[in-house]
Every structure is written in structure tokens, then in C-alpha cells.
Amino acid sequence: MTDTLLRYVPIATWGRNYTRATFASDMMAAVIVTIMLIPQSLAYALLAGLPPEAGLYASIAPIILYAIFGTSRALAVGPVAVVSLMTAAALGDITQQAGVGYAAAALMLAGLSGVILLAMGLFRLGFIANFLSHPVIAGFITASGLIIATSQLKHILGIEAQGHNMLDLLTSLTSNLHQINWITATIGVAATACLFWVRKGLKPTLRRVGVGPTAADIAAKAGPVFVVVLTTLLVWRFDLSTHGVKIVGSVPQSLPPLTLPPVSSELVAQLLLPAFLISIIGFVESISVAQTLAAKKRQRIDPDQELIGLGAANVAASLTGGFPVTGGFSRSVVNFDAGAQTPAAGAYTAVGLAIAAVGLTPLVFFLPKATLAATIIVAVLSLVDFGILKRSWQYSKSDFAAVLATIFLTLTLGVEAGVSAGVGLSILLHLYKSSRPHIAEVGLIKGTEHFRNILRHSVTTDPRVVSLRVDESLYFANARFLEDCIQNRVAGDPHVRHVILQCTAINEIDLSALESLEAINERLHEMNVKLHLSEVKGPVMDKLEKSHFLAELTGQVFLTQYEAAQATAANYSEPPKQ
Amino acid sequence: MTDTLLRYVPIATWGRNYTRATFASDMMAAVIVTIMLIPQSLAYALLAGLPPEAGLYASIAPIILYAIFGTSRALAVGPVAVVSLMTAAALGDITQQAGVGYAAAALMLAGLSGVILLAMGLFRLGFIANFLSHPVIAGFITASGLIIATSQLKHILGIEAQGHNMLDLLTSLTSNLHQINWITATIGVAATACLFWVRKGLKPTLRRVGVGPTAADIAAKAGPVFVVVLTTLLVWRFDLSTHGVKIVGSVPQSLPPLTLPPVSSELVAQLLLPAFLISIIGFVESISVAQTLAAKKRQRIDPDQELIGLGAANVAASLTGGFPVTGGFSRSVVNFDAGAQTPAAGAYTAVGLAIAAVGLTPLVFFLPKATLAATIIVAVLSLVDFGILKRSWQYSKSDFAAVLATIFLTLTLGVEAGVSAGVGLSILLHLYKSSRPHIAEVGLIKGTEHFRNILRHSVTTDPRVVSLRVDESLYFANARFLEDCIQNRVAGDPHVRHVILQCTAINEIDLSALESLEAINERLHEMNVKLHLSEVKGPVMDKLEKSHFLAELTGQVFLTQYEAAQATAANYSEPPKQ
Structure with a gap:
């Protein structure tokens, strides 16, 4: 009984050895992560096509559930760029047909994804994720990053645009280019440039002027918050929203609501494949972050238990007004670097975000959407890695073919077709190679x-x-x-x-x-x-x-x-x- | 130039060394095979749901084209049981929707299959057939044999029945059992029993009464013809067709007509997958027969050239009123045993069948369909091999799973779903095994x-x-x-x-x-x-x-x-x- 408990509920292990020192480390990490997460959560909600508060809600209950069931001590769970894009792509196709609200369909998508992950964990089916080869993942992430960045250009320029693949997006953007709002575009471009500099140039500059390494690091990580604050103040002070600058606007001041996804067998049928792909992609992203961080402290990650942790997190997202979540790379690294010792750091972050959701949402009323878009663009462009094309070409032509096909199909047909075709192709190429052995x-x-x-x-x-x-x-x-x-x-x-x-x-x-x-x-x-x-x-x-x-x-x-x-x-x- | 010619047109090799002795051997084999093929061709046309003459037509031009382009010296090409069943399954679904005649759709199916085989041969894609694992083939052939035998029960009993899978067939048969025609049933059951005895018991009996081994063998192979002649005479003499015994009836006396498949992009789209599956299954059946026979004479088979030979044969079938064909097991073995030395034996068989098509069709007017059904049942039951379940169980559980799934899905969902699921499952099982290496x-x-x-x-x-x-x-x-x-x-x-x-x-x-x-x-x-x-x-x-x-x-x-x-x-x- 106890063994079973320890196996499925890792909190029972680390919770018994929780000390005051651990608490202090966890608390410190939580404060830093919370500050970083507020604009990020709003931005990913925007990317997923949902109201901004959904991003906060998706970061609260899921973090706590993962803290109870997950095995990684530093993983931070919440909305991430690629999964948010996949959510937008899945819902964009669906809600035009089914008579269900967009946000309600997002709840269903998170719920389905949670159930799929839980089932995979209980039946120990984590090996399914192995069929995503590294070339396919690299190609998919690169292409997704480009699509996401392109999709945010409409917010940067203040125009309308639609589409979930590169072709549709570019067509839509160019035909609406005449709508450009110059004030929005100025804020957007400036924010993007500023964020790039914060990411690349702030830390070396601070170090040069004599700031200590830890302080410089924290300042660089918190840099995006300054940009958020600055642009918000600008919009408020000069009343720019009356000049066509789109702002976040009023966000309900509330704890995450209790929600139930709409139960419709038609909707389930339509969302099943997207939910499966989101689960697999999210799991792969999460587990590789978790293993990288765990290795630094010689800790173990149990992939099947990770599925259960992520599954529980997604069910929680579905029941509290969120959308599909997974372990994110940047937030987890920040959490780890800031000294998080146990999953309790995640729980404190959740408390911080809950306080933000209840008390701080009026502060983001004047936050321009262009700034959020700039945050997303800077974050996702670091995912774009065309070097994989060169590396795979040098190493093996069949891996190169898989990368190229995945990038090409994801850009032209969209995320679901791209990743499915990539998996199919890499399996076929593998079988072909072994079908003509030496x-x-x-x-x-x-x-x-x-x-x-x-x-x-x-x-x-x-x-x-x-x-x-x-x-x-x-x-x-x-x-x-x-x-x-x-x-x-x-x-x-x-x-x-x-x-x-x-x-x-x-x-x-x-x-x-x-x-x-x-x-x-x-x-x-x-x-x-x-x-x-x-x-x-x-x-x-x-x-x-x-x-x-x-x-x-x-x-x-x-x-x-x-x-x-x-x-x-x-x-x-x-x-x-x- | 000459090398290319020799590579793609094997007749240029063996044709130059053709002697009088070879001619005599080939001629003898051709006569025996022709006699065997006449009822068999009619029967497979019946199985494919086509008029009887289509079976003869499908055996004439394709044999000659294979003789020119194929590499096996003994393979006999024409309609075979499994491919005929797949033809019926493919056309049954289609012609209800598209506004095209059944026979015209069969021409299109043969044409598509021919083009697919030719393309696979020219681009050297024969390895695709390797993804059909032996357990999947064994399961598929066993299940197909059962479906074919069951589908012929309606002719044996003289009732109506429809369906291309076991469930539909059995439901349809039992609900129409009251229609049974007792004279037909008597002929059908007697013919079936008689054919079983001819296959199993005739040769030993003849040997016991002192007949030489070759003569006994030929008598056993020609046995079905006696059953055909006997039941035809019975129906004619006692005018049984007026008592509800269904007969072949009037078959046009003609050489194969020149036909063009109906060109419709909708039809092509619908028939593409079935044509692909028919091509692959046909190729696998044909190549294994060809290799077995070639090994007996230390001859070589070139799989890519076999694709071209079979492709040409199917294109020929499509242009001369036939339906999809491939190298058949029983006819090839008879051809080989009867002493065929070169593909010219096939050409002589074609001439024999052409003479039959022009001059002998009135002789089969009174041939009862029940006898043809009995021929089919006896032929396909030899394909049913439940032993594969035991052998695969003993050898490897994952191979067993692939056999079982293929048999089950073929019986319940039909041939296309069965073979597709079997291929998918065996690939997944292989990947699963190698995904958790020792x-x-x-x-x-x-x-x-x-x-x-x-x-x-x-x-x-x-x-x-x-x-x-x-x-x-x-x-x-x-x-x-x-x-x-x-x-x-x-x-x-x-x-x-x-x-x-x-x-x-x-x-x-x-x-x-x-x-x-x-x-x-x-x-x-x-x-x-x-x-x-x-x-x-x-x-x-x-x-x-x-x-x-x-x-x-x-x-x-x-x-x-x-x-x-x-x-x-x-x-x-x-x-x-x-």
C-alpha cells in the first residue's frame, strides 16, 4: 500500500523531508517565476486565441497537480508556445463546424489530453512518444516557431490576419498590410528590439558595469517585465488605446472558476487526434526538460509517472478555465536556476499567480497586445534552429529528409499534418534502411x-x-x-x-x-x-x-x-x- | 542498347535458344493447363462478380504479355482466388456510388493495378511488398479462403446472399436459407464431395489399381474437368435448369474484345487504394510461387522485372475485357509439373483458351453454377491454414498477435481493412520490440x-x-x-x-x-x-x-x-x- 502510494504520489517521498531551508529556496524561486509568468501566461492565452485570464488560470491548478504527481523537482507546468499554437490550430478548425464556444472547446481539448496522458501513464505507454524522432521534433519545433512568430506579426503591426500555417498567414498579412496602425507598429517593433537586447545584451552590459553575476542574471530574466511595465505606462499616459492601439483590457478579478468541458461525442471525435498529438508533443518537450534538469542533481525521472503528472495537470486545466499545458523549457530553467528544491516551489508560484489573478489584473488593462506579441516572438525565435538541416545533412541523408519534410509540411499544411507526416516518414525511412541490410x-x-x-x-x-x-x-x-x-x-x-x-x-x-x-x-x-x-x-x-x-x-x-x-x-x- | 533490351525483355534471352524439343515440352504443358483453366477461369469470374467470359479473356492476353516481360519460366498468370475476392470487394463498394458499370470498373481496377505494378518495377520499389510480413499474409490468405468458401455457399444451395466479409455473408445466408433449391444443393454438395475426393483420393486409388504415376497425376489434375462435364450433362439431360438450377448460360463466342477502361478521376480516386492492395498481394503471391519453381531448376528471378511482367499482364487484362490477374499457385505448379520449359508454354495456353473462347463456349451453356462454386470451395480451402496460429504462438507472441488480428479483422471488416490493419500492426509490433532493446x-x-x-x-x-x-x-x-x-x-x-x-x-x-x-x-x-x-x-x-x-x-x-x-x-x- 505504502509502496503504491510512493510510486504514484511522489509528494509522499519529498514532503516528509521538507525543511525550513528548502522552504526558503523554494519561496525565492517562486517569486521570480511568478513575476516572469504573469506576462507570459497572458501572451500564450493570446496565442491560443483565448481571453488573457485563461493563461493565468492554466498556470495555477495545473502547477499544483503536477507538484503532487510529477517526479521532476524543478519542472514548471503551464501554457507553452508550441502547445498553445497547436491548441489554436485544433480549435480554429473545429469551432467553425461544431456549435460549441471556443473557450469551451479549449476546456474539452485540455480534458481529453489529460485523460490520454493519464491512460498512457497507467498503461505504461510512454514508449509511444519514442516514435517522434529527434529530426522530426527539431523540424516541427523550428517550423512551429516560425508560424508562431509570423502569427504575432498582426499584433505587432495592428492589422487583421488569420491562418494556422505559413501560407495562409502570409497571404492574410500581406493583403491587410494597408490597415497598419503606426503607433502600434512603433510600440511593437521597439518592444521586440528591446526584448532581444534584454535577452542577449543586458547581462554582459550589467556585468561590465560591475553588477554581480547572480543579480545580472536575475535582472536579465526579469527584463521582459520592465518592457511590459514601460509600454503599459506609455499607453496609459498618452491614452494610446483611443488611437487604435489594441490593449488587453478588462480581465475579470477572480480565482480560477470551476468549469466543466462540454460533453459532446461529436466534439470528442473531432478533438481526439489533435488532443493525442498535443499530448505526445507536450510530453516529449516536458520529459526532455525534466531529464536535463534532473541530471544536474543526479535525480531520477520516471517517464510513466511524468505522464500521470502531466495528465493530472491537464485535467486540472480543463476543470479550472484553462487550456492544454505542459512542462515549459524557459520557465523550468528559470525555476531551477532560481534555486527551486522541490515541487513545492511550483505550488508557491501557483499561490502567487492566484493573488495576481484576484488582485493585479487591473494593472494589465493598458498593456498593449503588441508587447505580448513581442514577448512571444522573442521567446519562440530562440526555438528556431535551421542548423538542424546542416547537421542532419552531414550525418545522414535519411534524417535530413525527415527534417526537411517535417519543416516543409508543417509550414505549408499546419502543425498536425506536419508532425504526422514526419512521424510516418521517419518510420518508413527506418524500415526502408533495415529492409536492405548490408x-x-x-x-x-x-x-x-x-x-x-x-x-x-x-x-x-x-x-x-x-x-x-x-x-x-x-x-x-x-x-x-x-x-x-x-x-x-x-x-x-x-x-x-x-x-x-x-x-x-x-x-x-x-x-x-x-x-x-x-x-x-x-x-x-x-x-x-x-x-x-x-x-x-x-x-x-x-x-x-x-x-x-x-x-x-x-x-x-x-x-x-x-x-x-x-x-x-x-x-x-x-x-x-x- | 542490347543489354537494356535483355534486362527489360527477357524473351530476347530465351527466345534465341528455342529448340524443337523445348517446343514439344511447352506444347504438352499448354494442353494440360488449358483444360484445367477453362472451368477455373469461369469460376473466378463468378467469384469476382463478373460474367463468365471475363475469366477466359483475363487468361489470354495477360499470359502472352507475361511471357514477354516476366522472368519466371513456369509462372502461369491469370485470375486467382484471393485477387478475385479483392476485386469483388473493391467493386461492390464502388459501383453502388459511382455511375459506372461493374465490368467497366473492373477494367479500371486492372488498369490501375497494372500501372502501379509497372511504376513499382521501373522505380525498383518492389521492397514495398516486404512490409507484408508472413504472419499477415498467412492470416490474410486463411481468412480470405474462409470468406471465399462462404461466399460460394449461396451457389451451392441455390439461394441469394451478399457481403464481402464473414459477418455480412453469414447473416445474409441464414436469413435466406428458406429459399434453398434442393436439386441445386444436391448437385452442389455432390460436386464438392467429388472434387475433394478427386484431390485427395483419386491418385492413390489409381496407383493402387496399377496406373503409372504420371498418368495418375494427370488424371488427378484433370479430375475437376470430369466433374464439370458430368454435372453439365446431368443438367442438360434432365432439363434441370427449368427446375431452378442456375446455369452459366449463353457466353459470347468471341476473341477477347478490345476495351478501354472508363476514365473518371472520381473512379480512379476510389479504386486507387484497392488497386494498390491488389497489386501488392498479387505480387507477393506471384513472386513466392515463381521463386519456389525457379529454385528447382537453379534459375534466377528478378523481383523488379516480375513487377514489370505482372504490370504488363494487368494492363493487357484491362484492355481486353478482363480483370486483375497475377501468377497463380495451382496453375503454375501444374504448368511446371507438366514440363513447361519456357514462357512460350504460357503463350500456347493462351492460344488454347482463345480457341475455347471462340468455339467451345456453347459447351458450358448447361454447366451449373453450383459446380463452379464447388471448384472454388475445394481450391480455396487448401489455402486455409489455421496451423499458422499454433506455429506463430510457439515461435513468438508478437507474430501470433499479428496473425490473429489479421484473421479477425479480415473476417469481420473485409479484405482491405484486414490486410491494412495487419501491416500496420506488424510494423508497430516490430518498432515496439526494437524500442525496448535488451x-x-x-x-x-x-x-x-x-x-x-x-x-x-x-x-x-x-x-x-x-x-x-x-x-x-x-x-x-x-x-x-x-x-x-x-x-x-x-x-x-x-x-x-x-x-x-x-x-x-x-x-x-x-x-x-x-x-x-x-x-x-x-x-x-x-x-x-x-x-x-x-x-x-x-x-x-x-x-x-x-x-x-x-x-x-x-x-x-x-x-x-x-x-x-x-x-x-x-x-x-x-x-x-x-
């Missing part, structure tokens, strides 16, 4: 017991014996390739009496490959050629022994390739023909 | 340089060194698993200073795995642990050298695991802690 004909290096590729080394061979080494496990996708290979090698060479398969690199033989081996054995028998195996691994041999193959095998199974070559050569008294 | 912690066997699993062997280890052997190539699906494994092993053990990855079984490292190795290296570095590699294969090392990984690696790359263990242990002057 098969080397090997010969003996004179004076040794080693066998090497006859094309690369000077080796001795017997014209009556063909020794082949397959550098891949044998399974359905390459079974027939092996059949073709052997048939082609032997049918054209009347000298051959023995074929030896050296099985050093064969980690598995599935039923298809077994039946192919049976067919090869039988066909070689028809040609009066014997089939032998050498150096078969233990687990592979165990499986072969469960089948009839070894009984039907015309030749033998040898422990080493050398023994096999010796034994087959010894079958003849006359010297080998030339 | 990772053994290894130690040194005392007095040797061999390292073995510490759980299975008595070995010595150093508490500061963890040596892990991964029995699988590293790629995206298992990259994160390796990260988790190493992090979990090291995070909990403060003694560890070195991790050595023994790479004996790693045939490939893709970009995802490379980035995981980089992350592992960095995280271990955070824990003050060094990462080393040992026994990296040449091609893998070549790729690693193209990346930054080796420069960032905190440890070294060792030629052997023994060297790695020696070097890491030598780093310490003090004895290892206990």
Missing part, C-alpha cells in the same frame, strides 16, 4: 581465425563455400531481400555446395524471417547446396529451437565461423576446383 | 578477455565502472529508452565514475540516437561520470566521425571492451571501494 560475403584472413568482407580485405575463400554475414536483425521487411540475395548468388555459380550464414549481428529472427530461412534452406536443397549457420546468439538460438527449422536444416549450426569453414572444407577429399 | 550489464569472465551478462555468468566488476551492451541498433524508437536506462542505473549509485557502452551489436546509430548519446554524455558529465564506447563497428564509426560527438565525448573509444575495462580501472591508484 550483407557481406566474407573470407578467412590468412593465419587467423577472423573472417572479413572479401571486397575490403585480402582473404582466402573456397569456391564451393559461400559465407555471408548479414549486418541486421532478420525480420519481415528484409526477409525476402535475403532470399533474393542468396538465390542470386548461388543460382549463377555451379561450384557452390555450401552456404554459411554468419549470424554475429542478428539480434532477432521473426517468424517471417524464419519462414524465409526455411524457404532458402529448401531452395538450396533443390540446388544440391547445404545451408549452415554460425555464431548464432543465445536468445536467437532459443527461439530457433522452438521451431522445426533446425530439424529441417540441411547443414549444421556452428559455434564459430572458423569451425564452419573448416568443417565444410573437410567434406571434400579432392582439392578445391579453381 | 541491454545487458556485462562483467569480465575471470582469466579471459570475454565480457558476459552479470545476471547469467559469474563475472568480476569494478563498482566504479558500469559496462552496458545494447543488443540492438540505436535509432529514434529506442534512443530515449537508452537515456532512461543509463540515467536510472547511474543516478542511484554514487560510486560510478565510468560508463562503457559495448557496441558489438549496434549496426546503426541514427541522428536521434546520436543526440541521445550527446545528452547522455552531457548528463553523465554533470554527475561527474565519463562515457566510453568500445568495439564500435566500422560503418558506425565512420558516421560518428562526421559529427561533433567524438570531440565532446568525455571518455574514449576503445577497440575492445577488455581494453576499455583495463584503461578505466587503471585511472585509479587506490583499490576499488567495496
Whole structure:
């Protein structure tokens, strides 16, 4: 019972050792993260197409639920850029059809995502996320970053634009360019430039003028807040909102409301695939942040328990007026750097945000949307990494193809199509590669017991014996390739009496490959050629022994390739023909 | 030029060495195959839902085209059971919607299938067929055999029934059971029993009464023709067709007509997936027959050229009033056994069938459909192989799951859904298996340089060194698993200073795995642990050298695991802690 509790509720472990010193560290981290999160939460709500308060609500209950069920001690859960974009893309398509409000559909999306994550955690299905290869993730994040940045240009310029992929967005932006509001554009461009400088140049400048490293770091992290405050004051002082500068406006002063997602089987059917993709992408982003931070303190992350933590967080978001959330990179790093020791830091952040939601929302009334857009643009452009194209090109052409296809399809068709196609393509490319394995004909290096590729080394061979080494496990996708290979090698060479398969690199033989081996054995028998195996691994041999193959095998199974070559050569008294 | 000709037109090779003796062998085979094919062609047309003459037409031009372009010397191309069933399933769904005639849609299906096969051959895409694993094929053929046999019960009993899956068929059959025509049922059951006996019991009986083996064999193969003749005579003599026994009736006396499939983009869109599946299934069936027969004479089969041969045959079927065709098992074996030496035997068979189409169709006027149905039932039940369930269960549970799912889904949802789901499932199971590779912690066997699993062997280890052997190539699906494994092993053990990855079984490292190795290296570095590699294969090392990984690696790359263990242990002057 206790073990089960400790397994599924990690708070029971760290909660028992909570000291005053830990409290102080956690509290400090919480204050810093709270200040950073207020504008960020509003911005991501804007990106997801939701009212600003939804961003705050999505950062409160989910943090607490993750603190109870998650295994990472520094992960900060809440709205993040890519998931907010995916939310906007999923809801944009849906609410035009179904007769459900946009915010209500967002609750449903978070709820579905929570249930999917919980189910994956309970049934230990976290491996599904492994099918997202790194090239696909890198391509997807890069393309999403570009789409997000582009989608925010309308707020920077004060014009209208729609679309969830690059083509639609650019078309929409260019055709509305005449609507540009110059005051908004000035604020937007200035805020963007300022935020870039805060990110890149503030810390070195402060260090140069003698500020200590920690203080300079905190100032650089809190920098965006200054930009927020400054532009808000500007808009308020000069009454710019009456000149067409769009502002956040009135945000209800309230704790997160208790909400229930609208239960409609039609809506569920429409949101299921987006919710699944959001869950997987969110999980992958979250787990890689969590593992990076955990390694720094030699802590362990349990991926299946992480699914439960994130699932609980999303269910909480769904019940408290939020939208899909996950562990964010920037907020988690800030939390970690600011000294968070336990998930309690997250809970204190939640309290801070709750206070903000109740008391501070009037302060953001005059906050221009252009500033929020600038915050988003600066944050997401750091995700854009075209270097992956070069790195993958140098390393492997098939990985490059997967990156390129994912970027291209995400930009042109949107996030869901892009990531789905990327996953499909990387699976196909992997199967294709292993469907044409490297098969080397090997010969003996004179004076040794080693066998090497006859094309690369000077080796001795017997014209009556063909020794082949397959550098891949044998399974359905390459079974027939092996059949073709052997048939082609032997049918054209009347000298051959023995074929030896050296099985050093064969980690598995599935039923298809077994039946192919049976067919090869039988066909070689028809040609009066014997089939032998050498150096078969233990687990592979165990499986072969469960089948009839070894009984039907015309030749033998040898422990080493050398023994096999010796034994087959010894079958003849006359010297080998030339 | 000549080489290209020889490559794409195999007839140019064997045609030059054609002798009188070869002609005699080919002619003899052609006569036997023609006699066997007449009722079979009519029966498969019936199964595909087409008029009987379509079966004859589909056996004439395609045989000649395959003779020109195919590489197998004994393969006989024409309508086969499974492809005919798939044709019926594809057209049944379509022609209810599109305003195109059933026979016209069949031409389009054959044409599409031909174009797909030709394209696969020209672009050397034959490997696509490899994704059909043997368990999926076995399950699919077994389930298809059951569906076909059930679908023919309506002809045996003289009732109406519809459906392309087991559920629909059985529902339809039982609800119409009251319509049963007892004369038809008597003929049908008797013909079925008689054909079973011909197949199993005739040859031994003839041998017992002193008939020579060849004659007995030919008699057994020709047996079905006697049943056809006998039941036709019965129906004619006693005028049974006026008592409700359904007969083939009037078949036009004509050479295959010149036909053009109806060109409609809507129809193409609807038939594309079925045509693709028919092409793949047909190719797989054909190539395995061709390879089995070729091996008996040490001949070579070129799979890509086979695609071109089958593609040309299907285009021919489409232009001459046929429907999708492929290389059939039973007809090819009969052709081979009867002594066919070259594809010319097929051409002579085509001439024989053309004569039959022009002159002999009045003879089948009174042939009862029940007899044709009995021919089909007896033929397809030999395809049903429930033994695959037992064999796969014994050999591997995941192969068993693929068989079971394919059989179940084919029976309940139909052929297209069944085979698609089977392929998807076997790919997922394969990826799942390789996503959780066997990772053994290894130690040194005392007095040797061999390292073995510490759980299975008595070995010595150093508490500061963890040596892990991964029995699988590293790629995206298992990259994160390796990260988790190493992090979990090291995070909990403060003694560890070195991790050595023994790479004996790693045939490939893709970009995802490379980035995981980089992350592992960095995280271990955070824990003050060094990462080393040992026994990296040449091609893998070549790729690693193209990346930054080796420069960032905190440890070294060792030629052997023994060297790695020696070097890491030598780093310490003090004895290892206990």
C-alpha cells in the first residue's frame, strides 16, 4: 500500500523531508517565476486565441497537480508556445463546424489530453512518444516557431490576419498590410528590439558595469517585465488605446472558476487526434526538460509517472478555465536556476499567480497586445534552429529528409499534418534502411581465425563455400531481400555446395524471417547446396529451437565461423576446383 | 542498347535458344493447363462478380504479355482466388456510388493495378511488398479462403446472399436459407464431395489399381474437368435448369474484345487504394510461387522485372475485357509439373483458351453454377491454414498477435481493412520490440578477455565502472529508452565514475540516437561520470566521425571492451571501494 502510494504520489517521498531551508529556496524561486509568468501566461492565452485570464488560470491548478504527481523537482507546468499554437490550430478548425464556444472547446481539448496522458501513464505507454524522432521534433519545433512568430506579426503591426500555417498567414498579412496602425507598429517593433537586447545584451552590459553575476542574471530574466511595465505606462499616459492601439483590457478579478468541458461525442471525435498529438508533443518537450534538469542533481525521472503528472495537470486545466499545458523549457530553467528544491516551489508560484489573478489584473488593462506579441516572438525565435538541416545533412541523408519534410509540411499544411507526416516518414525511412541490410560475403584472413568482407580485405575463400554475414536483425521487411540475395548468388555459380550464414549481428529472427530461412534452406536443397549457420546468439538460438527449422536444416549450426569453414572444407577429399 | 533490351525483355534471352524439343515440352504443358483453366477461369469470374467470359479473356492476353516481360519460366498468370475476392470487394463498394458499370470498373481496377505494378518495377520499389510480413499474409490468405468458401455457399444451395466479409455473408445466408433449391444443393454438395475426393483420393486409388504415376497425376489434375462435364450433362439431360438450377448460360463466342477502361478521376480516386492492395498481394503471391519453381531448376528471378511482367499482364487484362490477374499457385505448379520449359508454354495456353473462347463456349451453356462454386470451395480451402496460429504462438507472441488480428479483422471488416490493419500492426509490433532493446550489464569472465551478462555468468566488476551492451541498433524508437536506462542505473549509485557502452551489436546509430548519446554524455558529465564506447563497428564509426560527438565525448573509444575495462580501472591508484 505504502509502496503504491510512493510510486504514484511522489509528494509522499519529498514532503516528509521538507525543511525550513528548502522552504526558503523554494519561496525565492517562486517569486521570480511568478513575476516572469504573469506576462507570459497572458501572451500564450493570446496565442491560443483565448481571453488573457485563461493563461493565468492554466498556470495555477495545473502547477499544483503536477507538484503532487510529477517526479521532476524543478519542472514548471503551464501554457507553452508550441502547445498553445497547436491548441489554436485544433480549435480554429473545429469551432467553425461544431456549435460549441471556443473557450469551451479549449476546456474539452485540455480534458481529453489529460485523460490520454493519464491512460498512457497507467498503461505504461510512454514508449509511444519514442516514435517522434529527434529530426522530426527539431523540424516541427523550428517550423512551429516560425508560424508562431509570423502569427504575432498582426499584433505587432495592428492589422487583421488569420491562418494556422505559413501560407495562409502570409497571404492574410500581406493583403491587410494597408490597415497598419503606426503607433502600434512603433510600440511593437521597439518592444521586440528591446526584448532581444534584454535577452542577449543586458547581462554582459550589467556585468561590465560591475553588477554581480547572480543579480545580472536575475535582472536579465526579469527584463521582459520592465518592457511590459514601460509600454503599459506609455499607453496609459498618452491614452494610446483611443488611437487604435489594441490593449488587453478588462480581465475579470477572480480565482480560477470551476468549469466543466462540454460533453459532446461529436466534439470528442473531432478533438481526439489533435488532443493525442498535443499530448505526445507536450510530453516529449516536458520529459526532455525534466531529464536535463534532473541530471544536474543526479535525480531520477520516471517517464510513466511524468505522464500521470502531466495528465493530472491537464485535467486540472480543463476543470479550472484553462487550456492544454505542459512542462515549459524557459520557465523550468528559470525555476531551477532560481534555486527551486522541490515541487513545492511550483505550488508557491501557483499561490502567487492566484493573488495576481484576484488582485493585479487591473494593472494589465493598458498593456498593449503588441508587447505580448513581442514577448512571444522573442521567446519562440530562440526555438528556431535551421542548423538542424546542416547537421542532419552531414550525418545522414535519411534524417535530413525527415527534417526537411517535417519543416516543409508543417509550414505549408499546419502543425498536425506536419508532425504526422514526419512521424510516418521517419518510420518508413527506418524500415526502408533495415529492409536492405548490408550483407557481406566474407573470407578467412590468412593465419587467423577472423573472417572479413572479401571486397575490403585480402582473404582466402573456397569456391564451393559461400559465407555471408548479414549486418541486421532478420525480420519481415528484409526477409525476402535475403532470399533474393542468396538465390542470386548461388543460382549463377555451379561450384557452390555450401552456404554459411554468419549470424554475429542478428539480434532477432521473426517468424517471417524464419519462414524465409526455411524457404532458402529448401531452395538450396533443390540446388544440391547445404545451408549452415554460425555464431548464432543465445536468445536467437532459443527461439530457433522452438521451431522445426533446425530439424529441417540441411547443414549444421556452428559455434564459430572458423569451425564452419573448416568443417565444410573437410567434406571434400579432392582439392578445391579453381 | 542490347543489354537494356535483355534486362527489360527477357524473351530476347530465351527466345534465341528455342529448340524443337523445348517446343514439344511447352506444347504438352499448354494442353494440360488449358483444360484445367477453362472451368477455373469461369469460376473466378463468378467469384469476382463478373460474367463468365471475363475469366477466359483475363487468361489470354495477360499470359502472352507475361511471357514477354516476366522472368519466371513456369509462372502461369491469370485470375486467382484471393485477387478475385479483392476485386469483388473493391467493386461492390464502388459501383453502388459511382455511375459506372461493374465490368467497366473492373477494367479500371486492372488498369490501375497494372500501372502501379509497372511504376513499382521501373522505380525498383518492389521492397514495398516486404512490409507484408508472413504472419499477415498467412492470416490474410486463411481468412480470405474462409470468406471465399462462404461466399460460394449461396451457389451451392441455390439461394441469394451478399457481403464481402464473414459477418455480412453469414447473416445474409441464414436469413435466406428458406429459399434453398434442393436439386441445386444436391448437385452442389455432390460436386464438392467429388472434387475433394478427386484431390485427395483419386491418385492413390489409381496407383493402387496399377496406373503409372504420371498418368495418375494427370488424371488427378484433370479430375475437376470430369466433374464439370458430368454435372453439365446431368443438367442438360434432365432439363434441370427449368427446375431452378442456375446455369452459366449463353457466353459470347468471341476473341477477347478490345476495351478501354472508363476514365473518371472520381473512379480512379476510389479504386486507387484497392488497386494498390491488389497489386501488392498479387505480387507477393506471384513472386513466392515463381521463386519456389525457379529454385528447382537453379534459375534466377528478378523481383523488379516480375513487377514489370505482372504490370504488363494487368494492363493487357484491362484492355481486353478482363480483370486483375497475377501468377497463380495451382496453375503454375501444374504448368511446371507438366514440363513447361519456357514462357512460350504460357503463350500456347493462351492460344488454347482463345480457341475455347471462340468455339467451345456453347459447351458450358448447361454447366451449373453450383459446380463452379464447388471448384472454388475445394481450391480455396487448401489455402486455409489455421496451423499458422499454433506455429506463430510457439515461435513468438508478437507474430501470433499479428496473425490473429489479421484473421479477425479480415473476417469481420473485409479484405482491405484486414490486410491494412495487419501491416500496420506488424510494423508497430516490430518498432515496439526494437524500442525496448535488451541491454545487458556485462562483467569480465575471470582469466579471459570475454565480457558476459552479470545476471547469467559469474563475472568480476569494478563498482566504479558500469559496462552496458545494447543488443540492438540505436535509432529514434529506442534512443530515449537508452537515456532512461543509463540515467536510472547511474543516478542511484554514487560510486560510478565510468560508463562503457559495448557496441558489438549496434549496426546503426541514427541522428536521434546520436543526440541521445550527446545528452547522455552531457548528463553523465554533470554527475561527474565519463562515457566510453568500445568495439564500435566500422560503418558506425565512420558516421560518428562526421559529427561533433567524438570531440565532446568525455571518455574514449576503445577497440575492445577488455581494453576499455583495463584503461578505466587503471585511472585509479587506490583499490576499488567495496
